[in-house]
Amino acid sequence: MSWSISTVWKTLRPGFWVLSLAVSALCLTVALCAQDITLQAPSDAVAGKAAKIATTGSGSAKFYLLGPSTAVKRDVQLGQDIALAPDEVQSAGRYVAIVCAGSCANADFFVAPGKPVSLVFLVHPSRAPVGKSGLISGVAMPFDEYHDLVLTPAAVDFQLSAKSGTPVSHAVETHDGAAWFRISSGKSAGPLQITASMNDVVARRVVQQVASDPCNLRIKGERTAQGIEVETDPVRDCDGNPVPDGTIITFTAKGGDETSTVDAPVKKDVARARMSAKGPVVISAASGVVMGNELRLGGQ
Amino acid sequence: MKRGLPIVLIVVVVTAVLIVLGLTVAAPTSAGTVGLVRRSGLPGFSSNADTPQQAMSNFLVDVQKRNWDRAFASLERTSQALTEKQFEQEWTGANGGLRSFSSLEAFDARPLHATDSDAQMRVRLDWATPVGPVEDVRDLHLTKRGDQWKVVWNETPRPNVPAQVVPVNYLRWDLVTGSASGAEWGSHNVDAPRVRILSMNAVDTAEGAVVMGEVVNEDTIPAFVNVNATLVDAAGNVIDDETSFDKILHVLLPKQVSPYRIDFPNFSLKKVKNVRIDTKATLVPASSDPVIGVMNQKLGQDAQGHAVLQGDLLNQSGQTVNIPHVIVSFYDNNGKVVWVSDGYVEHALLPQSSEPFAVELPKSLAGKVQNFHVVVNQYSMENS
Numbered sequence: 252m253s254w255s256i257s258t259v260w261k262t263l264r265p266g267f268w269v270l271s272l273a274v275s276a277l278c279l280t281v282a283l284c285a286q287d288i289t290l291q292a293p294s295d296a297v298a299g300k301a302a303k304i305a306t307t308g309s310g311s312a313k314f315y316l317l318g319p320s321t322a323v324k325r326d327v328q329l330g331q332d333i334a335l336a337p338d339e340v341q342s343a344g345r346y347v348a349i350v351c352a353g354s355c356a357n358a359d360f361f362v363a364p365g366k367p368v369s370l371v372f373l374v375h376p377s378r379a380p381v382g383k384s385g386l387i388s389g390v391a392m393p394f395d396e397y398h399d400l401v402l403t404p405a406a407v408d409f410q411l412s413a414k415s416g417t418p419v420s421h422a423v424e425t426h427d428g429a430a431w432f433r434i435s436s437g438k439s440a441g442p443l444q445i446t447a448s449m450n451d452v453v454a455r456r457v458v459q460q461v462a463s464d465p466c467n468l469r470i471k472g473e474r475t476a477q478g479i480e481v482e483t484d485p486v487r488d489c490d491g492n493p494v495p496d497g498t499i500i501t502f503t504a505k506g507g508d509e510t511s512t513v514d515a516p517v518k519k520d521v522a523r524a525r526m527s528a529k530g531p532v533v534i535s536a537a538s539g540v541v542m543g544n545e546l547r548l549g550g551q
Numbered sequence: 552m553k554r555g556l557p558i559v560l561i562v563v564v565v566t567a568v569l570i571v572l573g574l575t576v577a578a579p580t581s582a583g584t585v586g587l588v589r590r591s592g593l594p595g596f597s598s599n600a601d602t603p604q605q606a607m608s609n610f611l612v613d614v615q616k617r618n619w620d621r622a623f624a625s626l627e628r629t630s631q632a633l634t635e636k637q638f639e640q641e642w643t644g645a646n647g648g649l650r651s652f653s654s655l656e657a658f659d660a661r662p663l664h665a666t667d668s669d670a671q672m673r674v675r676l677d678w679a680t681p682v683g684p685v686e687d688v689r690d691l692h693l694t695k696r697g698d699q700w701k702v703v704w705n706e707t708p709r710p711n712v713p714a715q716v717v718p719v720n721y722l723r724w725d726l727v728t729g730s731a732s733g734a735e736w737g738s739h740n741v742d743a744p745r746v747r748i749l750s751m752n753a754v755d756t757a758e759g760a761v762v763m764g765e766v767v768n769e770d771t772i773p774a775f776v777n778v779n780a781t782l783v784d785a786a787g788n789v790i791d792d793e794t795s796f797d798k799i800l801h802v803l804l805p806k807q808v809s810p811y812r813i814d815f816p817n818f819s820l821k822k823v824k825n826v827r828i829d830t831k832a833t834l835v836p837a838s839s840d841p842v843i844g845v846m847n848q849k850l851g852q853d854a855q856g857h858a859v860l861q862g863d864l865l866n867q868s869g870q871t872v873n874i875p876h877v878i879v880s881f882y883d884n885n886g887k888v889v890w891v892s893d894g895y896v897e898h899a900l901l902p903q904s905s906e907p908f909a910v911e912l913p914k915s916l917a918g919k920v921q922n923f924h925v926v927v928n929q930y931s932m933e934n935s
Contacts, residue, residue, distance in 0.1 A: 376742045378771060461771045465806075495771040497722040497839050499807040510848040512925055513867070516722060516804060516839035525867060527846050539767050539806035540749065 288312070288329060288350055292360035296335075298343045298399050299365055304333040304358070312352035318362070319344035343399035364402065365395035372447045372454035379436040379443075380463040381490050387458055390431040391447040400428040408448045413460070414441040436460050440492040462492035468543030470502070470536045478527040479504060479548060481534055485520035493520045498538060500524075506532035600625070603670035603693045606700035607660045611674065614642055615655045627694055627701040630708075637708040647873035647932050648899035653680040660691075668695045673854065682797070682874075682895050688854055712901045717869025721840035724773050744774030746832040749808065750888050753826050756913070760815040762826055763891040765880055765924075768803035773837035776803050776830060780813040783825040790822060791815055798893050800878060800926045802837050809926055810880035812891035841868030843875065843927040846905065850920065853909060858917035860892075861909040864900055864927060872900040876928035877908045884921045900929075 291305035306312075308329035316323040316335070319342040327333050329352060340346065343364040349357040374389040389409065393401040407430035412418035416437065423430040430447075436458075437443065443458045466489035472481030481502055486494045500522035504511045506529075513524035526534070536543035600606030606625070613622035623635045644650025656679040663671040669692070676687040692703040751764040762780040778799060781792040793813050800809035848862035864875050875896040883889045894910040912920065 373740070375740075377740055378742060464769075495805060497724070497773075498771070498805045499839075501808070508849055509862075510923075511844065511846040511862075512848070513842065513844040514804075514807060514926070515842055518720070518722065524842075524844070526844065527865070539769065539808065541806075 288352060288354065288356040290348055290350055290356050290358035292346075292348055292358040293335075294360070296340055296346075296360060296362045297365055298362050298395055298397050299337050299341050301337050302335040302340055302362075304335065304348050304360075306330060306333060306350060308352065310352055312350045315349040315351070316346060317349075318342060318346040321346070341397040341399075343395070343397075364399035365397065367393035367401045367405065367449055367452055368396045369394050370407070370447050370449055370452050370454040372445075372456055374445055374456040374458055376458070378459045378461050381436050381438055381440055381460050381488065381492055382463055384435045385433050386436045387443070387445075388431065388433040389445055389447065389456070390429055391425075391449070391454065392429050393425065393449055393452070401425075402428045405449055406430075408446075410446040410448070411443060412446075413437050413439060413443045415439050438490045462494045463488040463490070465494050465498070465500075465538045465541050465543075468500070468536055468538060468541055470534065470543055470546050472534055472546055472548060474548060478525055479532065479534070480523070480525055481536075481546070482523040483517075483521055483536060483543070486517050486522065486538070487520070494538075496520075498522075500543075501537045502526065502534060503537070504528050504532045504534045506530045600700045601698070603662065603665055603672060603700045604660065606693055606702060607672050607674065607691065610702045611655075611658045611660065611676075615658070617643070625701060626704040627696065629703065629705040633704065633708055638704065640709070641706065644898060646871055646899035646901060648897060649680055649682065649685075649874045649895050650678075650897040651899075653678040653685065653897070656684070663690065669693070670700070678897075680895070680897075685895065685897065687897070690854055709898070710904070712904055715869075715903070717902055719840055719869055721838065721842070721868070723838040723840075724836055726834060726836045741834060744768060744770040744772050744803075744832045744834055746770070746774055746776050746803065746830050748778070748828055748830060751826070751828055752888050753820055753823070754889075755820045758814070758816055760818040760820045760823070761812060762815070762828070763810065763812040763880070764828075764888050765808055765810050766799070766803070766830060767808045768805055768832070771805050773805070773835055774803050774832040775801055775835040776809070776832050777801065778811045778813065778828060778830050780815075781827040781829075782815060782818065782823045783827060784822055785824040787824075791818060797876070797928075798878060798891060800928050802835060804837065804839055807926075808924070810878050810888065810891040810924065812893070841866055841870045841872055841902075841929065841931070843867065843872065843900065843929065845877075845925040845927060848923065848925060850912070850917070850923070853911075858912040858914050859909045860912060860923055860925070861907065862925070863905040863907050864896060865905040866900045866902055869902045870931060870933060871902060872929040873932050874930040875900045875906065875908070876930070877910055878926050878928060879910050880924045881912060881916065881920045882922040882924070883919045886922070889919055890916050 289307045293302040296302040306329050310329055312327055312329050314325050314327040314333055321339055323339055340362045343362050346360055347357055349355055371392045379386050391407045395401055404424050406422050406424050409421045409432050410418055437460055440460050440462050443460050445456050447454045465486045469484040470481055472479055483500055494517055496518055498517040499514050502513045502524040504526045511526045515522045515524040531549050534546040600609050610622055610625055619639045623638050657677040659675040660672045663673055672691050674689045674691055678685040693700050694703050746766055746768050749765040749767050753762045766778055768774045778795040782790040784790050793815055795811040795813050798812040803809055844865040844867055846863045846865050850860050853859045860879055866872055878893040880888045881890040892910045896906050896908050898906055900906050
């Protein structure tokens with residue numbers, strides 16, 4: 252007996268015919284049994300609130316729910332409403348409900364964010380030199396209790412109050428879930444409290460307005476037994492704000508071909524340094540890129 | 552056996568002859584290097600100080616081996632008040648200074664001039680330190696006492712800091728990060744300090760490319776600053792990138808200016824189209840104490856004829872600065888930074904006392920330099 256393809260085919264052909272007929276009969280049975288299932292998704296579902304999906308048909312079926320952070324599978328009875336628990340629809344966004352009993356049917360629906368209960372409020376920078384145009388900016392974004400961004404336009408009220416001066420209020424409507432502002436820093440150093448409020452939801456931030464670069468840096472000094480004692484006048488910026496303590500003032504004493512320098516920190520508005528030079532010297536001061544006056548002292 | 556005996560005897564005799572030759576020939580060779588004394592870290596033995604070179608070699612070998620009794624005994628002291636302990640501290644350091652962590656790796660002594668009774672020698676000491684090799688050059692005087700030469704030790708011992716109370720009322724910045732648990736997002740944001748590159752200059756040197764300049768902390772809080780440089784070729788490809796490492800004053804107080812220098816060893820700027828500089832600044836706790844004055848700064852030459860900026864560091868506070876580190880930016884007559892140099896001071900800077908420093912400047916730039924700015928980085932054990 253040879254094992255050619257034609258020989259094998261001739262042997263198995265009757266069996267194939269029987270198998271084909273059986274499969275066809277099964278498909279016809281399933282098709283006759285399949286029902287026409289319809290789903291009616293909720294049109295006003297809100298995050299964290301129970302919802303229902305109406306179904307048609309009869310008998311049991313498998314229910315699947317897929318959402319932004321949800322995947323549910325359970326048995327349901329067709330012809331009855333499918334109850335969606337609050338924790339199954341906490342995330343706002345697009346959901347797909349699928350029911351399968353022989354055949355499958357599906358429906359899409361959107362879950363809207365709930366009522367705003369918190370405001371994410373970002374303010375930049377945390378420290379702002381005074382008198383700088385458009386330096387301070389803030390953005391507020393309302394979220395519901397399940398941390399869903401609330402996209403419905405709503406008014407956010409920004410209130411700015413500095414230590415000196417009257418509070419300023421500015422209402423901005425959210426756009427795609429965000430409301431923002433940009434302002435210039437004030438003329439006075441100190442904390443600037445910024446409040447963002449939406450209905451009864453309030454968020455507060457503080458921007459520290461700090462002195463700008465020193466202005467009119469002036470020094471005075473005298474010879475003592477220990478050397479030259481030199482100190483600045485109170486160091487202030489051009490708006491009259493005292494520079495923060497710790498700001499470095501570099502004193503330089505030049506006499507002949509020798510130079511002495513001291514980096515001294517400001518303390519209570521004044522920086523002091525002790526330098527050594529015997530002959531006539533020229534003393535100058537600088538803070539960052541700002542230069543002060545020159546002081547000439549004669550020799551000992 | 553009988554045939555093997557003569558061979559053994561020959562070997563023994565030849566070995567003995569070679570040993571004798573080695574001892575007799577080696578001595579004149581070392582003494583005959585026309586006054587040059589070289590020594591590495593290998594152990595050796597001292598012999599009589601019949602010549603200034605031999606006396607110097609013996610002395611430095613004793614110092615290297617930390618044989619203080621013999622080194623001290625071999626000295627001709629100008630001040631009888633000098634104690635062996637003080638002499639030892641001059642070499643081994645104290646108070647956590649850089650010298651405390653260093654060892655004398657090698658030395659080189661050359662005669663400057665000599666008579667029958669006096670000699671002057673220039674000694675170059677190579678120290679191995681945690682911050683890299685440090686070269687120390689000293690001119691030492693030798694005198695003949697009887698038939699022996701002695702090193703004259705005329706260095707004044709370091710004064711002891713008297714007991715005193717130094718009021719410290721400088722500022723300190725602490726960093727409170729706050730608790731993250733339960734905090735609202737965005738409610739604890741503190742921006743990084745604002746720092747700015749004031750200037751940048753890239754030059755080619757024999758050792759490679761150097762990028763240098765100055766950076767300022769424009770903020771009202773202290774900043775920990777690092778400067779990175781990236782070399783980019785004409786095609787926009789990154790060739791190399793390096794950081795300023797220790798050639799910068801890392802902790803910058805408000806409005807403080809620091810030089811920075813970034814070395815690219817074995818690189819030429821000919822291949823470089825662009826240099827990208829970026830600064831990284833983070834908020835750190837800091838103190839404005841100690842204040843270190845840089846006194847009597849003067850451009851000059853050292854004993855070897857190198858152009859140097861020298862001066863004195865004066866610690867105006869009550870805190871010991873264990874390892875002072877001097878960084879200098881040198882400017883030309885247009886105010887452009889033409890070089891940045893640095894150097895470590897080997898001895899600790901005690902409260903209310905001063906220490907000399909010297910920082911080298913390339914000879915080719917010595918004529919160009921019109922001005923300079925010195926900052927002092929300080930490493931204090933109390934703060935680390």
